Amino acid sequence: xxxxxxxxxxxxxxxxxxxxxxxxxxxxxxxxxxxxxxxxxxxxxxxxxxxxxxxxxxxxxxxxxxxxxxxxxxxxxxxxxxxxxxxxxxxxxxxxxxxxxxxxxxxxxxxxxxxxxxxxxxxxxxxxxxxxxxxxxxxxxxxxxxxxxxxxxxxxxxxxxxxxxxxxxxxxxx
Amino acid sequence: xxxxxxxxxxxxxxxxxxxxxxxxxxxxxxxxxxxxxxxxxxxxxxxxxxxxxxxxxxxxxxxxxxxxxxxxxxxxxxxxxxxxxxxxxxxxxxxxxxxxxxxxxxxxxxxxxxxxxxxxxxxxxxxxxxxxxxxxxxxxxxxxxxxxxxxxxxxxxxxxxxxxxxxxxxxxxxxxxxxxxxxxxxxxxxxxxxxxxxxxxxxxxxxxxxxxxxxxxxxxxxxxxxxxxxxxxxxxxxxxxxxxxxxxxxxxxxxxxxxxxxxxxxxxxxxxxxxxxxxxxxxxxxxxxxxxxxxxxxxxxxxxxxxxxxxxxxxxxxxxxxxxxxxxxxxxxxxxxxxxxxxxxxxxxxxxxxxxxxxxxxxxxxxxxxxxxxxxxxxxxxxxxxxxxxxxxxxxxxxxxxxxxxxxxxxxxxxxxxxxxxxxxxxxxxx
Numbered sequence: 001x002x003x004x005x006x007x008x009x010x011x012x013x014x015x016x017x018x019x020x021x022x023x024x025x026x027x028x029x030x031x032x033x034x035x036x037x038x039x040x041x042x043x044x045x046x047x048x049x050x051x052x053x054x055x056x057x058x059x060x061x062x063x064x065x066x067x068x069x070x071x072x073x074x075x076x077x078x079x080x081x082x083x084x085x086x087x088x089x090x091x092x093x094x095x096x097x098x099x100x101x102x103x104x105x106x107x108x109x110x111x112x113x114x115x116x117x118x119x120x121x122x123x124x125x126x127x128x129x130x131x132x133x134x135x136x137x138x139x140x141x142x143x144x145x146x147x148x149x150x151x152x153x154x155x156x157x158x159x160x161x162x163x164x165x166x167x168x169x170x171x172x173x174x
Numbered sequence: 175x176x177x178x179x180x181x182x183x184x185x186x187x188x189x190x191x192x193x194x195x196x197x198x199x200x201x202x203x204x205x206x207x208x209x210x211x212x213x214x215x216x217x218x219x220x221x222x223x224x225x226x227x228x229x230x231x232x233x234x235x236x237x238x239x240x241x242x243x244x245x246x247x248x249x250x251x252x253x254x255x256x257x258x259x260x261x262x263x264x265x266x267x268x269x270x271x272x273x274x275x276x277x278x279x280x281x282x283x284x285x286x287x288x289x290x291x292x293x294x295x296x297x298x299x300x301x302x303x304x305x306x307x308x309x310x311x312x313x314x315x316x317x318x319x320x321x322x323x324x325x326x327x328x329x330x331x332x333x334x335x336x337x338x339x340x341x342x343x344x345x346x347x348x349x350x351x352x353x354x355x356x357x358x359x360x361x362x363x364x365x366x367x368x369x370x371x372x373x374x375x376x377x378x379x380x381x382x383x384x385x386x387x388x389x390x391x392x393x394x395x396x397x398x399x400x401x402x403x404x405x406x407x408x409x410x411x412x413x414x415x416x417x418x419x420x421x422x423x424x425x426x427x428x429x430x431x432x433x434x435x436x437x438x439x440x441x442x443x444x445x446x447x448x449x450x451x452x453x454x455x456x457x458x459x460x461x462x463x464x465x466x467x468x469x470x471x472x473x474x475x476x477x478x479x480x481x482x483x484x485x486x487x488x489x490x491x492x493x494x495x496x497x498x499x500x501x502x503x504x505x506x507x508x509x510x511x512x513x514x515x516x517x518x519x520x521x522x523x524x525x526x527x528x529x530x531x532x533x534x535x536x537x538x539x540x541x542x543x544x545x546x547x548x549x550x551x552x553x554x555x556x557x558x559x560x561x562x563x564x565x566x567x568x569x570x571x572x573x574x575x576x577x578x579x580x581x582x583x584x585x586x587x588x589x590x591x592x593x594x595x596x597x598x599x600x601x602x603x604x605x
Contacts (some may be wrong), residue, residue, distance in 0.1 A: 026259060029414040030267040033460065036409065038485070062389050062402070062521075067498045067512035080485065082408065085399065089414060091407035093485065116389030119411070119521050120514075142216035151224050153204065170566055 001084035001149055003037035006092045010041070013054040017047040038093040041130075044153045045098045045107055052081070052113045055094060059084035064093075065109065066120045069152040074099040075128055077107065100130070109135040127152045180204050184533065188217045192537040194291065195547040199524075203533060211528045213521060218547050223511050230506035230552045231257060231477045232470065235330065238497075241513065242546055243324050245282050247273075248490035248512065250329040252497040255410060255486030257331050260501050261477060264466050269333035271459040274319065274327050276345075277488070278448040278455075279561070282353070284491035285441040285448075288544045293439065295537040296373045301363055308356055315349045317341060333465025340553045343456060350449050357446060364438050365426075374434035378527040378539035381432055388526075389521045390495020393440045396422050398432035404489035416454055421447060434542045441544075469505065477505050492516035492544050508570045517546045536572065543600055 004024050010018055021041035027033050043051055055061050062085055078097040085091045102109065104165040109132035110117035122141040124130045129150040132138065139145060151157045181202050188196040196217035201593040202210035222241055226234045251273055258265060265273075293301035313323050319338055320326035328334050335453040338346075364370055380390065385398035395402045403420035405413040421443045423429070423436040430436060467473040481503040488495045493516030500510040520543045527539050 026576060027448060028409050028411070030412050030460070031415040034409065034414055040525070060386060060400075060402075062391075064389075064496045065498070065512060065514040069500070069510045078498065080498065085402045085407040088406055088417070088419075091404075093408065093487075095485070115387045115390060116519065116522055135388050140216075142219050142327060144216075151221060163405070169455065 001087070001090050003039055003092050004009055004056070006058060006083055006094060007039050010051060010094075011059055013050055014043060014047050017044045018051075019043070020137070021080055031053050034089065036089070037097070040095045041097075043096050043098050045100060047081070048096070048098070049108050049110070049113060051096055052079075052110055055081055055083050060086060061114060062119065063114050063117050066117075066124055067150060068124055068130070070128070070152060071099060072154070074101055075105060075130060076100055077124065077130065079110075105129055106131045108133050111135055126150065129153060181209060185399055186536060188214075192295070193540065194258035197545070197547050198526075199536070201528070201536070203535070206530050206532045206534070208528050208533065208536075209524055213524060215521065215547055219496050223513055225508065226511040227507055230474060231331065231501075231508065232474060232510060234511065236327070238326050239327065240511070242515065244284050244546060245280060245490045245492065246325045247276050247328060248495045249490050249497070249515075251277060251411075251488040252285070252486040252495045252513075253499070254329045254331055255488070256484040256497040256499040257477070257480075257486075257501070259484030259486065260482040260499055261331070261480035261484075262482075263332045263476070265333055265410075265411075266463040266466055267460050268337070268462045269448070269464045272334045272338055272464065273329055274411050274413065274416075275338065275452055275455050275459075276316070276326060278317050278451045279312055280326075281317070281448045281491045282445050283309055283316065284544075286312070288491075288541075289360075289438070290440060291541055291544075292434075292538065293364075293370075295541045296370060298370065301367075301370075304363065308353070308360075311349050311352050313419045315346055316579060329475065332464060332467040333463070335465075338459075339465050346452065346456060350453055353445070357442075361442060365435075367514075370400055370438070371435060373535075373538065374438060376431065376433050377535050378434045378531060378542050380523050380527050381430050382430070384526045385432070385523065388522045389519050390493075390523045390545075392516050393437055393444065394492070394493065394520045394523055396420055397436035397440045398428070399423070403486050404494050408487060410487065412455070412458075415458070416451055418447075418451070434538055437542050473532075474506065477501070479503055483510075490516055492546060495521060515546065517543070520545070 007021055007023060019042040021039065024040060025035050027035050062082045063084060064080040067080065076097060076099045078095055081094045082091050083094060106168045107130055109121055112134060116147045118135060118137065119141065121132045121135050122138065125132065125138055126140045126143045127150055140147065149156045151159060179203050184203050185198065187193050187198040187204060188202065199206050199357060200212040222237060226237055229237065231302040235250055235253060237251045239246050241249045288301045290305035293305060305383055316326065317323050319342060320328055320336060328336060374469040380398045382399045383418040385400050387393045390401065399422050405418040406420045421440055423439045424444055426439045467476060479499045483500040486497045496514045499508050500514040502509050523543060529538060541599065
């Protein structure tokens, strides 16, 4: 599968909802170097499911992970998908990102399209406080159920206190 | 008459003799049959990604190596690629070959380790001892090449930290001969043994449809017939030059059933595949530099100036590892670091695998995805039916209290052995 082909399909399906799409390249190999291409783009959260369905229609779809970052007023989510595994050099890495305001952290769940996204979505619930609409199970996964702080958020006063306390305690014990 | 309850809950873990690392399974059983399972990981979560964003990139590299002891080169391989992509750092050809050689040595030791664990879970300890005995050969080579049996500290941003010297080539070739000579025996013991087959055929089945829907990775996905292997699908380092093909049970000449037996086939064939890769790399590897920025202060300075984001992926022994990194100019530490280990992707595959299986097969099915709970910190207690958080300070205080309690009991009770000297004096002159 070629990155251009995937990008064209995404453009056609999402129209203006796909912004700043780009194909990043890297050269790999020593004896017979080849150029590998990756797709990066911004989307609106409303078209996330449509984007995933478009990718799924192109070939076997795999979700590697959802990355996330606290940008201050907003939370950014990056969905790292791959399309078309099973052929030599035929897999295209697609990263789609969007930001959501902290006042409304709801995102549609991908589990209806890729059930395997549940683990990574549950991780985003506990680490960033994002809510996924339609996720079959929204309990904490890696963290205890009664842990109220979201460790990747930068606006958690309790987390800050906890880290300071632990560092101080570690120094004392060293 | 009161109606009898049909379904019972059987908790296994978080700490249980059948498990090598902590995780909690809550099985719903009807008699011996499993009808459902709930999985709770996180008992070894150490908050490594959080720690990484407080440290400079070279410290993060060492931290990444400690995510997992068994596949301790997989995370650095993915992290170095992510950072090199973000910062635009080149890797010399020889260094790329060395990274691949050490990765494949790791795959051999990891798959042999798994095969031993699988034999043990089947109650076949003779086979465990045989497998782990022969695994020592590759451990010796890893130690010879890298200086360590685990945590090899080989990749660094822009290359590798140690070269493979000409004197070491024959040792590696000797190891390849040793394993090739043994391969038939291992295949005989694992794949043509009636008791292994009886315990693993049609046990813990994962269909190709389920593997695809659940985004399973590594040998778990390949044993279900998916030709999914990062080395083949998304070439990196020199894997594109080597013509890697994902291995499924069909390569052994059998029909894919997606059971535990198929997972044994795939891993054994991959040991042979890794040997071929190592041999090719030794032949093809050009002479030259092993790193593009040899001085660590210069490397740190360049990384501090870097701005950008990157992804690194690697086919670890258990499947896809992916690292995403974001760097900001002027900052030594990464702004965002996301790590995904293979077991994270394979976690949900356990649910269909356990369905309609027997309680006695729990250990081998659990082990069949080769789980590695390289997850996180904090201790998690269940007291009087509710979860409770216990932090490190409290844990240490509790453990000291317990030691004191034991000490007082030990000193209080009966005579103690003070010396282990022979009592020859009592027998007068026999010596």
